Amino acid sequence: MAIDRKEQIYSTARTMFSERGYPATTVRDIARELNMQAGSLYAHIGSKEDVLWEIVERAALQFIGVVAPIASSQTPPADKLRAMVRAHVLVVADNLDDATIFLHEWKFLGEERRAWVNERRNLYEGFYRRVIDEGIDSGDFAAHTDAKMAALLVLSSMNWLPQWYNPAGPLSPEEIADSFTQTILKGIQAPQY
């Protein structure tokens, strides 16, 4: 059984960055949890920021990797949006700490890395904006729908999820996703004749 020290360091960092935040977590906190000396960490990591970066980058690519194929598929807009939100919520539920760090700790990265994150965020948000535009064009969603605001409503509910979601709670990720999308879809759907 290969005990991968590097994985342990990242796992501990994930928990601590998520709970206390990046600046309030010290390399000594991480080392202590693993019964190591602070300096010994640097046999496995480049810097504290490198650890944050790897977590953030991984999370960004995971969200995009899961949602992009759905966004570019040929599916009716309402079904597509439902599938995207569901995929997103499942990733969050399985990677709560990564999602929290991705949403709140990326600002402590250096300038270049921060710029990279911003690009991916815009890309990701575009997926949602576009499905809603598709729905307006196809007549599935009401013509007066403000695509930007509707996308923001979807993204807000997903981004706030890590703050309250409890894996031990009564609601499954699927139920949460369905509840949100059901209300929002009904809220933006075109009048039925």
Add this chain to the structure above:
Amino acid sequence: MAIDRKEQIYSTARTMFSERGYPATTVRDIARELNMQAGSLYAHIGSKEDVLWEIVERAALQFIGVVAPIASSQTPPADKLRAMVRAHVLVVADNLDDATIFLHEWKFLGEERRAWVNERRNLYEGFYRRVIDEGIDSGDFAAHTDAKMAALLVLSSMNWLPQWYNPAGPLSPEEIADSFTQTILKGIQAPQY
């Protein structure tokens, strides 16, 4: 013109706590901005945490103070919810830094103060849960509405607002509030006969 040093310190702290976060802001950062020595701050403040506390407490009381009267008024549920969200968004728009700090930096307070914040949060969220319950009872909202999830949708959109709202942007606070509540209200309204 009385230059209130204490107010200047709090004003600077508000900006910095909001932008960099509490742990990443040092008392020397605040002092430097005001052309003071770090030690001189302590003629006006008790501790760094006291400054955070005063900001968080003030924000909490402001949100509750503005929304509670509406929540307890005799108004049709849909109108009431609209008015509550509008009041909330106006407070956020006028106090962006306080809202950000209230939402994200309160966890760096000591245990007692953190508990106080948690109580007010629950109280505040209850206002929204209850209006939605009222609407379900009165038949204004669909009987199958999940009040908890609907309230969460409202609160999520409001809580994410400080992350993207731009006072120089094209949307007024009223327009933002109306857009969100319009979609959500339509999403949870009872079928019309």
Add this chain to the structure above:
DNA sequence: CCTACCGATCGGTAGG
């Protein structure tokens, strides 16, 4: 992975 340590910086205080 440890010992030992670096320069820098932290929140805060004493004494004017």
Add this chain to the structure above:
DNA sequence: CCTACCGATCGGTAGG
């Protein structure tokens, strides 16, 4: 409000 300073701690490195 400044000077001068406190003990503690920070991220990180050298040299084994």
